[in-house]
Amino acid sequence: MNQKRTFGAILTILGIIGIIYGALGFLHMAGVALSKINSLVPFAVGLIFFFAGIxxxxxTGDRA
Structure with a gap:
């Protein structure tokens, strides 16, 4: 696994975390106290990270 694929996997994982955090903030669950507008920021950044990582x-092509 080369560096680009590793960085892509890290971005994807960070994106998933951001999406979940934004969704929990929007629904006011699990102790995440964000307003509905403020919960859009981590959700949007999570989407950007997720799709950039994917x-x-x-x-990135595989090299032997």
């Missing part, structure tokens, strides 16, 4: 993993 595209980086897909676009």
């Amino acid at each position: 595209n980086l993993v897909k676009a």
Whole structure:
């Protein structure tokens, strides 16, 4: 696994965490106290990280 794929996997995981945190903040669950507008920020950043990571993993070719 090369560095681009590793970085893509890290971005994807961070994106998933951001999406979950934004969703929990929007629903006021699990002790996450964010307003509905403020919960959109981690959700949007999570989406950006998630799709950037997925595209980086897909676009990077394997080398033997």
